[in-house]
């Protein structure tokens with residue numbers, strides 16, 4: 001359940017309204033489900049070309065997020081939230097570098113540019129309407145999504161050779177630790193806004209809808225990669 005994850009990683013007690021909102025979103029379901037994610041994560045880890053491709057995608061997504069967080073944070077007056085958003089941007093930029101390095105360590109380094117991820121962020125920032133509450137709700141959903149998708153890689157790492165396994169493990173432990181911190185501060189603000197009386201369920205539902213469509217686009221990208229490299233996989237068997 002979403003509320004349990006947020007409570008566990010944020011290490012705080014959430015207001016009743018925020019907890020209920022997260023439960024309601026969980027009950028509607030968000031995609032892909034656990035077994036789909038687990039199966040895909042295993043496929044990604046054991047297939048070196050696919051692994052490079054996905055970590056390159058993670059890298060560009062982190063870079064795009066870093067840029068957006070920096071831009072939106074700069075629109076705020078100096079204060080705690082602006083500082084946290086800029087620190088967050090710096091973390092995401094570090095993740096870009098970490099994942100970029102991981103996408104280059106095997107015999108199939110990825111050169112895919114994933115420029116559309118950066119373009120999407122540019123048009124989002126260009127049309128940003130100043131709704132910072134909505135932005136933080138979207139950020140929480142994105143951080144939860146990242147947390148789930150990266151956590152799914154940890155268990156299948158056992159299939160890799162020890163040294164490679166260590167590199168990925170070290171990187172993922174560091175990144176997951178940061179992502180938990182991002183969940184913590186965004187959840188802290190949303191919780192405060194709920195306690196102030198803001199009705200945020202519709203916004204959070206919308207934010208997790210975006211999460212769903214990003215997740216499915218990620219699944220589609222993985223499936224397309226597998227299909228387009230099918231001949232090579234068969235040939236190498």
Ligand SMILES: [Fe+2]
Nearest residue numbers: 062091092095
């Ligand atoms: Fe990140």
Ligand SMILES: [Fe+2]
Nearest residue numbers: 143178179182
């Ligand atoms: Fe993050």
